[in-house]
Amino acid sequence: MSIEIIPDGKGKGKNRKPLLIEAGIVAAIAVIVLFVLPPIFTGLGAGFQIGLLGRFMALAIAALGIDLIWGYTGMLSLGHGLFVALGGYALAMYLQLQIPAGQIPDFFQLYGVSELPTFWQPFYSFPFTIVAIFAIPMLVGGILGYLVFRNRIRGVYFSILTQAALIVFFNFFNGQQKLINGTNGLKTDTTTIFGAQVGSPPVQAVFYGLTVILLVAAYALCRWLTSGRLGRMLVAIRDDEPRVRFSGYNPTGYKVLVFAVSAGLAGIAGALYTVQSGIITPAQMNIAPSIEIVIWVAVGGRASLVGAILGALLVNFAKSTLSAQFPEVWLFFQGALFLAVVTLLPSGIVGWLRTEGIQNLRSLLGLRQPVATYPSLETDPEVKYERQSVGNRESDG
Amino acid sequence: MLSGILDGIFNGISIGSVLLLAALGLAIVFGLMGVINMAHGELMMLGAYTTFVVQNGFKQLGGVWFELYIFVALIAAFVVAAAVGLVLERGVIRYLYGRPLETLLATWGVSLILQQFVRSVSWQFVVGLGLFCLLYFGATTLLARRANWQQIRSWAIAILLPISAGIAIAIALVAGQMYKLPFTQPWFGAQNKDVTAPRWLRGGIPIGDYQLPSARLFIIGLTIACLIGIFLFLQKSPWGLRIRSVTQNRSMSACLGIPTKTVDALTFAIGSGLAGVAGSALGLLGSVGPNTGQNYIVDTFMVVVVGGVGKLVGSIVAAMLIGTANYVIGANVLQPLVAGSPALSSFFEFFATASMAKVMVFALIIVFLQFKPAGLFPQKGRTIDA
Amino acid sequence: MNAKVLEIENLTVSFDGFKALNQLNFSLDEGELRVIIGPNGAGKTTFLDVITGKVQPTVGQVRFKGKNLRSLSEDQISRSGIGRKFQTPRVYLKLTPRENLEISCSRSKNVFAALFQPIPAAERRTVAGLLETIDLTAKADLPAELLSHGEKQRLEIGMLVAQAPDLLLVDEPVAGLTDEETEAVGDLLLALAESHSIVVIEHDMEFVRQIARQVTVLHQGTVLCEGSMSEVQTDPRVIEVYLGHQEEE
Secondary structure, eight states: OOOOSSOOOSOHHHHHHHHHHHHHHHHHHHHIIIIIHHHHHHHTTOHHHHHHHHHHHHHHHHHHHHIIIIIITOOOOSOHHHHHHHHHHHHHHHHHTOSOTTOOOTHHHHTTOOSOOGGGGGGGOHHHHHHHHHHHHHHHHHHHHHHHHTTTOOTHHHHHHHHHHHHHHHHHHHHOHHHHOGGGOEEOTTSEETTEETTSHHHHHHHHHHHHHHHHHHHHHHHHHHSHHHHHHHHHHHHOHHHHHHTTOOHHHHHHHHHHHHHHHHHHHHHHHHHHHSEEOGGGGSHHHHHHHHHHHHHHOTTOHHHHHHHHHHHHHHHHHHHHHOHHHHHHHHHHHHHHHHHHOTTHHHHHIIIIIHHHHHHHHTOOOOOOSOHHHHTOHHHHHHHHTGGGHHHHO | OHHHHHHHHHHHHHHHHHHHHHHHHHHHHHHHHOOOOTTHHHHHHHHHHHHHHHHHHHHHHOTHHHHHHHHHHHHHHHHHHHHHHHHHHHHTGGGGTTOHHHHHHHHHHHHHHHHHHHHHOOHHHHHHHHHHHHHHHHHHHHHHTSTTHHHHHHHHHHHHHHHHHHHHHHHHHHHHHHHOHHHHSOSSOSSOEEOOOOGGGTSEEEETTEEEEHHHHHHHHHHHHHHHHHHHHHHHSHHHHHHHHHHHOHHHHHHTTOOHHHHHHHHHHHHHHHHHHHHHHHHHHSEEOTTHHHHHHHHHHHHHHHHOSSOHHHHHHHHHHHHHHHHHHHTTTTHHHHTTOHHHHHHHHHTOSHHHHHHHHHHHHHHHHHHOTTOSSOOOSSSSOO | OOOEEEEEEEEEEEETTEEEEEEEEEEEETTOEEEEEOOTTSSHHHHHHHHTTSSOOSEEEEEETTEEOTTOOHHHHHHTTEEEEOSSOOOOTTSOHHHHHHHHHOSOOSHHHHHHOOOOHHHHHHHHHHHHHTTOGGGTTSOGGGSOHHHHHHHHHHHHHHTOOSEEEEESTTTTOOHHHHHHHHHHHHHHHTTSEEEEEOOOHHHHHHHOSEEEEEETTEEEEEEOHHHHHHOHHHHHHTGGGGGGO
């Protein structure tokens, strides 16, 4: 189920069959993850791993969001932890309010607050919360994106500004004990949802299932956005944004849209991650967690949706294994990972598999190398000539 | 009222000069190479730790020596940070020119490594690392002389890397067993360390009923000295001329025979060295810890964004503006002015902490960028932005 | 006398004091093909930059079909009917020639159209026809980064045509092309001139001679002289600035 960076331009009818196959594969994997893995792991006494898988799949949704804006559109956001946290806080606030009427969450008493702050009020409503989980990040992302893209601020400037926005929100949440419990964050595992305790196994199992379903939905959404006309525009903006303007397009709208969608995905990821890990704190909005999302995508492979999911799962499992056993080594390892991916494996695991990996595998198995063009080209003498002199081409490109 | 204004100006300049000192190296490197160095904060931290080490050394000597250690520390901090910066440029960044976003990620990796390095560095660690470098780079250098090096390269690295790492770790562990704690104990650990300023920097100079803290005055002086030094270097020295020419037109400079690679390395080393000096100065203001650099990194980035690329004056003005804005909002200096209106008054009250001031300043920066997206002093010309 | 499609009055562009264009006056009739020549640094590319909105004029104004372009952004100017081909070919390298053309050809350029509207059949046919014209049908579905320099040049000209502008600004269309290709491009431009207004910037004098009716010579940011090719070639001022080109006559 490899995803092409470049959606091909052939007629729709031809596209339908691979799309169906892909949907089938995705559905099969989802069914396995939903129904086969949990009993196996629980049977082996490693039910904890299933809990981790659930959390990491939630984070994979955020990775998809990053892939959408970085891999396809070329905007590197170092501030997506903000949106993850906003989604997490939205759901956590709702859960904190699941208490007998007239009471307010316990932590308010610590700071002598006796009345619920106004902005908490809407979070009594379940439908509002569900919408808020993705709508608030989308709104914040959309406004920030519009103000930045409108002025054609891009590249590293954009990255730095997203990071600054992140730190600003970090400071805000950290400093406002009376509004949002400051550094301590909001706990969710002891709260109740529809009368059941959030931290209890049955509820966690439901969230696990929900995560799988939403991950598939997020994948489908990104797949839809990156194929077809919008996908091509995104690639065009990534490769040469000023040129897009001369073709008569205003890139601002496109960039705001994908940035907002990406923020919304991060919000959903944050909500799912929060209920599965039991707490949301402002630490989620520190610099490091946001850059980590980027490195998952880089490890998996930019401009590959499967890569983003794969990278999120791989790196997070490596982290949970390594940081538990050798806490000191983990930072060294993570640092080295950043360096290695960027210098040695710039297109990530999936990118490598698509190019060298397949070739290496084939030559190991003694198979003939495939010819990756269209039949009509095989007869074109010019193409033949070019293929022979392909090594010289890089100098004039 | 007068002392309030004086207080505001002095504190604004004081915060601004720390920012400027920290941002100076970053701005020069960014201007020349378009590289944002996420490890800049960690280079500052290394400078601060160097100051800590020098201070401990001079404490042993005692007396007048201790009073003067700060000057040695500044130079040492510059050298250490510049050396690390040089290694960073040669080892990583030069492979990533033209890919600014990747550089961002790679230097972030470096910053993580440096943070953990100061936490866990010990004799054992140093011996192990030294041994590994000796074995690995020694072996690759020897093998590189062979004619078929290019063919066996990937295999050689795949074999040499684990072997040298294995030997180095094994010897370090054995040595750790033999010499016990003095050998394995971390030098600094994860705790913050306190740098004691010399006595003449601890007091203050009274002006009326107001005290100007000497340490802050010293930092302002240091910033001015660094600015003058950089200005003279860039404007008057032959290498400064080369740096400026590469900043303006890299490929043309290369055609004229300027060694652009050396210029890159030199600039990066100087930028890193300035970070070291900044870190050294920060040590005077408080304790030094592995996370010292992180606290400054976003603010220094904002200085570069607001100041614009390629002109020192942009960084200066931006640093002073941001410093003053931070102080004015954070300390609620405007309070007397808005006392008449309760709404405004409570509005300013809300932002009157150091962290909430940053929220406000960021909002102001975003507003500012709506009018001047390329910063205060943007570059103009036909070559800009293909 | 035709209506003026492009009028430029007293245009000055200065970069930090350096005047790239200096009190330049220029006008182009509807349906005219004009070639602009001039030595390096004469301000030819800045001239196009101002028209397409990439650079804002310091003084003076540019009017396209009577409308002042000053406050418009590049994309608005492009949508109002000015197309531009760049000096070095700028195509979207990761997209195929077909997709490149489709992007240029598309009439609905906002986000939601890109999301929800399929490509109209008429545009597909236009693109297929254009691929035929620029002789890239065989490579229509390869990433454009694999094309040779000449093919990229042809592709970009194709993109310009796909945009269906009223005024075409063409910056060095034949740089790096073979003689046959140059002639083909010349024929294409002449064919386009039947129904479009075109401004061509070119160094290749052979090519200029092939297509030029009216020539404008730029020098140091101002118009040095204007006229037919033979008039321009005999003008003493032109010979002076073009010392190296005397023997071409």
